[in-house]
Amino acid sequence: MAQQVGSRRSLIVSLILTIAIAFGSLVATLSLGWGPKLGLDLAGGLSVVYKPATHASTADMQEVVTILNNRVNGLGVSGATVNLQGKNVVVSVPGVTDARRILQLVGETAQLLFRPVLCEATEAKKTDAVAKLPSCGSSYLFSAANLDVNTSTGEPSNNISPDPSFSNIATTKPNKDNPKDEVILPYLGESGVRYVLGPAQLTGTAVAKATAGQNQIGQWVVDYTLTKTGSPAWDKVAEANFHAEVAIELDGVIQSAPLILPSQSAFTSFNGQGEISGSFTESSAKDLAVAMEFGALPVRLNPLDTVTVSPTLGHSSLVAGLGAGLVGLLLVLLYTILYYRALGLVIVLGLAATAALLWAIISALGHTAFAPSFDLAGITGIIVSIGITVDSYIVYFERLKDEARAGRSVRTSVDRGFRSAWRTVLAADTVSLLAAILLYLIAVGDVRGFAFFLGLSTLMDVFMTWYFTRPLVILLGRRSTSSTSALSMVAGLTPGVSAHE
Amino acid sequence: MSDDVMTDETEEKTPGRLGRIYQGRTTVDFVGRKRTWFTISMVIIVLGLASLGIRGFNLGIDFKGGSSWEVQTSHSTVAAITSAAEKAGLRDPTVEKLGSKTYQVTADINSLSADSQTALINKVANSLAKTAGVSTNQVSVTSVGPTWGSQITHRALEALIVFFIAVVAYISIRFEPKMALAAFIAMVHDLLVTVGVYSLFGLQITPDTVIAILTILGYSLYDTVVVFDRVRDNAGGILKSGDLSYGEMVNLSMNQTLARSINTSLVAILPVLSVLVVGADILGATTLQSYGLALFVGLMSGAYSSIFIASPLLAIMKEREPRFREMAERARLRSDQRVLTPAAAALYAGEGAQRLARPTASSGPRPRSAPGTLSRGTIQARARKQKRR
Numbered sequence: 001m002a003q004q005v006g007s008r009r010s011l012i013v014s015l016i017l018t019i020a021i022a023f024g025s026l027v028a029t030l031s032l033g034w035g036p037k038l039g040l041d042l043a044g045g046l047s048v049v050y051k052p053a054t055h056a057s058t059a060d061m062q063e064v065v066t067i068l069n070n071r072v073n074g075l076g077v078s079g080a081t082v083n084l085q086g087k088n089v090v091v092s093v094p095g096v097t098d099a100r101r102i103l104q105l106v107g108e109t110a111q112l113l114f115r116p117v118l119c120e121a122t123e124a125k126k127t128d129a130v131a132k133l134p135s136c137g138s139s140y141l142f143s144a145a146n147l148d149v150n151t152s153t154g155e156p157s158n159n160i161s162p163d164p165s166f167s168n169i170a171t172t173k174p175n176k177d178n179p180k181d182e183v184i185l186p187y188l189g190e191s192g193v194r195y196v197l198g199p200a201q202l203t204g205t206a207v208a209k210a211t212a213g214q215n216q217i218g219q220w221v222v223d224y225t226l227t228k229t230g231s232p233a234w235d236k237v238a239e240a241n242f243h244a245e246v247a248i249e250l251d252g253v254i255q256s257a258p259l260i261l262p263s264q265s266a267f268t269s270f271n272g273q274g275e276i277s278g279s280f281t282e283s284s285a286k287d288l289a290v291a292m293e294f295g296a297l298p299v300r301l302n303p304l305d306t307v308t309v310s311p312t313l314g315h316s317s318l319v320a321g322l323g324a325g326l327v328g329l330l331l332v333l334l335y336t337i338l339y340y341r342a343l344g345l346v347i348v349l350g351l352a353a354t355a356a357l358l359w360a361i362i363s364a365l366g367h368t369a370f371a372p373s374f375d376l377a378g379i380t381g382i383i384v385s386i387g388i389t390v391d392s393y394i395v396y397f398e399r400l401k402d403e404a405r406a407g408r409s410v411r412t413s414v415d416r417g418f419r420s421a422w423r424t425v426l427a428a429d430t431v432s433l434l435a436a437i438l439l440y441l442i443a444v445g446d447v448r449g450f451a452f453f454l455g456l457s458t459l460m461d462v463f464m465t466w467y468f469t470r471p472l473v474i475l476l477g478r479r480s481t482s483s484t485s486a487l488s489m490v491a492g493l494t495p496g497v498s499a500h501e
Numbered sequence: 502m503s504d505d506v507m508t509d510e511t512e513e514k515t516p517g518r519l520g521r522i523y524q525g526r527t528t529v530d531f532v533g534r535k536r537t538w539f540t541i542s543m544v545i546i547v548l549g550l551a552s553l554g555i556r557g558f559n560l561g562i563d564f565k566g567g568s569s570w571e572v573q574t575s576h577s578t579v580a581a582i583t584s585a586a587e588k589a590g591l592r593d594p595t596v597e598k599l600g601s602k603t604y605q606v607t608a609d610i611n612s613l614s615a616d617s618q619t620a621l622i623n624k625v626a627n628s629l630a631k632t633a634g635v636s637t638n639q640v641s642v643t644s645v646g647p648t649w650g651s652q653i654t655h656r657a658l659e660a661l662i663v664f665f666i667a668v669v670a671y672i673s674i675r676f677e678p679k680m681a682l683a684a685f686i687a688m689v690h691d692l693l694v695t696v697g698v699y700s701l702f703g704l705q706i707t708p709d710t711v712i713a714i715l716t717i718l719g720y721s722l723y724d725t726v727v728v729f730d731r732v733r734d735n736a737g738g739i740l741k742s743g744d745l746s747y748g749e750m751v752n753l754s755m756n757q758t759l760a761r762s763i764n765t766s767l768v769a770i771l772p773v774l775s776v777l778v779v780g781a782d783i784l785g786a787t788t789l790q791s792y793g794l795a796l797f798v799g800l801m802s803g804a805y806s807s808i809f810i811a812s813p814l815l816a817i818m819k820e821r822e823p824r825f826r827e828m829a830e831r832a833r834l835r836s837d838q839r840v841l842t843p844a845a846a847a848l849y850a851g852e853g854a855q856r857l858a859r860p861t862a863s864s865g866p867r868p869r870s871a872p873g874t875l876s877r878g879t880i881q882a883r884a885r886k887q888k889r890r
Contacts, residue, residue: 051646051652086656088652302646303644303646304645304646304652305563305643305644305645305646306642306643306644306645307641307642307643308641308642308643309641310571310572310573310638310639310640310641311638311639312573312635312639313571313573313603313639313641316573320779320780321780323779323780324772324775324776324779324780325772325775325776327775327779328771328772328773328774328775328776328779329772331771331772331774331775332768332771332772335764335767335768335771336768339523339764376792377709377712377792380713380776380792380796381716383772383773383775383776384716384720384769384772384773384796386768386769386772387720387765387768387769387770387772387800388720388723388769390765390768391723391727391761391765391768391769394761394764394765394768395727395761395765398758398760398761398764401760402757402843405843405844420734423730424726424727424730424731427675427676427726427727427730428723428724428726428727428730429723430671430675431668431671431672431719431722431723431726432719432720432723434664434667434668434671435664435668435715435716435718435719435722436719438660438663438664438667439660439664439712439715442656442659442660442663447657447660447708447711447712447715450712450716454716454719
């Protein structure tokens with residue numbers, strides 16, 4: 001009559017492969033010690049949603065993300081993420097025991113600092129942090145005398161090598177970067193290059209405006225205008241460092257360290273305006289201009305939503321979420337076994353395989369940057385999907401009963417029943433997946449995690465229905481020759497012959 | 502196990518209601534009693550909307566803006582926590598005990614400057630920690646600007662509209678436009694019921710509630726699609742025979758999927774109930790509560806609307822089409838409504854070519870009283886005791 005859904009051989013292969021993949025991948029992730037990446041509501045931690053105070057372009061916001069990322073990573077906490085969601089920036093730092101301190105450091109508008117360059121330090125071989133930096137050797141000092149600027153070329157006559165006495169000293173950490181101290185900081189974009197800088201002599205508030213542009217010979221330069229009070233202050237700094245270098249520091253990184261007035265033989269006032277030239281590219285000039293004008297960020301950020309979750313609260317949420325999920329799952333299993341008897345065992349095995357595979361996938365995804373972290377919303381998404389997963393079995397089993405009532409043998413019922421159930425499952429799961437994808441794309445915040453895990457388990461449902469339920473039930477059905485076999489225990493599953501008496 | 506089932510059937514000719522569902526012998530007249538179902542829904546929705554108009558929503562701080570502190574302690578009281586918050590300089594704090602040992606302090610401090618907000622937040626956190634006897638790190642703090650909630654809502658509404666359009670388009674293509682319309686109305690029904698229940702019981706609306714409502718709509722639709730898939734199946738099969746009107750066919754489809762609908766709803770609601778009872782109440786994860794409540798109400802409504810709202814609506818709309826109107830007219834003249842039991846219909850489908858003969862259809866005035874009379878003798882469970890030929 002009806003064409004069989006797959007040959008016996010292919011059914012067995014698919015069944016064994018699915019079970020092997022599901023439990024194999026679970027064992028693999030467990031033995032690797034991988035676990036899901038917990039969201040901050042489970043691990044405890046801090047999350048801040050920042051909204052730009054004024055209109056900001058997408059490029060501006062991406063700049064913000066880069067800067068905040070540097071800042072958060074500079075704090076030395078692992079697992080921190082900075083994401084752009086629409087026009088908002090979301091900073092999440094999970095698992096932090098002292099969330100409020102971190103919140104202050106992240107939320108602070110980092111200052112642009114002008115510091116005199118003392119000398120260049122060699123690359124750090126060992127990273128010992130020291131309380132107070134040693135002084136630069138006199139021959140290594142970037143003093144005006146040592147540099148001996150040639151005013152006709154605008155270049156120093158002497159090439160001063162890095163001071164080797166700093167090779168064992170670590171670069172100053174951002175949280176130790178005190179404007180009043182001497183520091184060793186890296187140079188932007190030059191890996192391994194570090195400068196020893198003196199205490200800050202001026203901050204970014206002195207700069208009113210900075211723009212990137214090209215000068216007459218086509219070089220990229222940064223033109224800046226100083227504020228009324230900034231102008232005399234800058235003149236003072238520039239005079240003190242005439243023919244030496246002044247570093248422009250932002251967030252613990254030297255953005256640029258220009259020589260002061262190298263083509264002039266004597267200091268003159270800047271009159272509130274200046275130009276920094278050098279080996280700029282278009283983008284590096286623009287970056288510097290942004291850094292000088294806006295201090296830390298291209299736009300001011302206002303915190304919209306700040307959440308700190310204590311690690312204990314997070315832990316109890318995790319226990320509650322998992323507990324609720326497990327109890328719910330057990331109730332579902334109990335019900336299906338009571339209702340479907342032996343067929344209920346198919347559901348139990350199927351859910352076990354699904355759960356194993358799902359845990360393995362979530363754990364593996366936890367090791368990529370792509371997946372959202374596993375939070376309470378995600379747990380809820382999965383708990384909701386228990387209903388959708390079990391429904392696929394229910395739809396199939398009820399179809400089986402229908403087919404058997406129509407007087408068909410168990411052998412034909414399993415095939416025919418699957419074909420109609422499969423269509424239903426596909427149609428319904430498409431709707432569920434559609435909802436998950438749309439939510440993921442459009443929504444913000446926790447909703448995305450929820451949608452991700454709901455979508456993932458819906459896909460799993462389609463996969464398991466085809467590669468697990470289909471072969472298992474059809475194989476069982478073909479084996480069953482007597483009315484007392486496992487499948488016939490489903491109520492109403494009467495062997496076909498009886499209806500034709 | 503199987504013996505139990507069989508003795509049940511042989512000893513008891515007319516099984517109880519549950520047994521009938523189990524064996525596919527139900528004859529609930531879903532379409533015919535549409536007025537009852539619609540009235541029930543209207544009452545709930547009107548009550549909810551009236552409450553919404555009078556009392557509005559109980560909005561969480563995410564929508565109003567404000568700050569909240571949460572601390573877990575087993576030896577403190579609401580009064581002690583309130584006085585601790587007030588001592589720290591917090592005006593008009595709202596203190597609630599959530600679950601068994603979580604205290605939540607809420608207040609709107611957005612009128613203060615950013616710096617004094619931070620200072621106050623820390624001061625209150627310290628004071629609460631001292632009262633609760635824990636370290637300051639154990640106090641969870643949420644502070645929300647006044648515009649955050651509206652932004653979430655805005656995004657959710659955007660998602661909702663796109664979702665509605667996509668879903669109506671999908672069902673129109675996969676099934677037919679009238680099914681899409683019926684499913685859409687059922688979804689709006691669930692939305693109104695959930696929103697109404699939230700207002701009626703003064704449940705707090707948080708961004709989690711918004712997520713939950715979006716899920717409910719997805720689930721409601723999922724459920725309707727499963728039911729409609731059966732209707733489409735029958736429309737291509739039993740309806741073609743011309744013996745059943747569209748409404749009667751929908752009725753049959755509902756009875757056929759009744760066991761599945763009940764099972765699925767139970768299976769979907771059990772975990773949500775567990776989230777509510779085990780997660781939120783016993784283990785005290787308060788975040789789970791707002792999800793759980795919305796999901797619980799919504800899943801119930803979603804399961805109800807697929808059967809009692811979407812399907813009768815579909816029947817009404819389809820019977821307006823000329824080709825089905827005539828059939829419906831004939832069915833009315835026939836004076837006896839045909840409410841086939843799923844078991845009977847299955848047998849009919851199994852025998853294929855054999856027409857649905859008139860005398861075999863149920864003929865009682867109240868369809869409920871005549872369960873599955875078609876070919877009753879041939880499908881009685883008695884046969885199960887016999888060995889296969």
